[in-house]
Amino acid sequence: MEDRRKHSRHSTELQLEVFDLHSGERLGRIVDLSADGFMLFSDRPQMADVVVECRLVSEQVIEGVGEITLGADCLWSRPGADGKHSWAGFHIIDLAEDQAAALALLLEQL
Template sequence: MTSPLHKASSIELQTRRQQQRVELHKPISVININTHKKMGALVNITTEGFMLMSDTLIESNRIYSVSLLLPDAMNGHKQVDLGSDCLWSRDEVEGERYWAGFQIIDASRSALDYIEALITDFSQINGQ
């Protein structure tokens, strides 16, 4: 059975989203911790979730342990590890790129601090 979040329209997801999405102007790769393979690159992020662009389809309604590879070391750290739930995934018309939306479900206080620093240092807020 498909979860209600999987069927939710983008308008419903935007209504549920508590924080404004923030695009980053530096590339940040996302790695699957379990497979050590690159999943894709961040499109935007908040401390609650993120959107990913990928070359391969990412299975939705699944939990992923991921590492965000930081563009510049922050306090000696080069990555941020998170637990995330893929709420949705879809492809472009041509099927060459895929998009996936994730909710952050497990993050240490320091991981959230690093995300906030990323947003402050490398952000381009949507609509501005």
């Protein structure tokens, strides 16, 4: 399968949780992150081809960054091996300039 990513992905030891911006519902935990997108590990399946507005929340504030708000498109979703969890890949499609700077700062720390 061809890798079309423009930016390298960074796995993270940080606890980065993703929440729906409007409902506040926890969507899952980020497994890896890039300037273009992220892979999510979730307790429930995510819907592919659905755009979500979300907050990435770090358990640790890094240089003033503890949260990033963005819009992302779920490109794919697959069940986990245990049948209870799921994996999903998201492409970041909406990111304000200040939020992009915050994401870049966070990526430097990974």
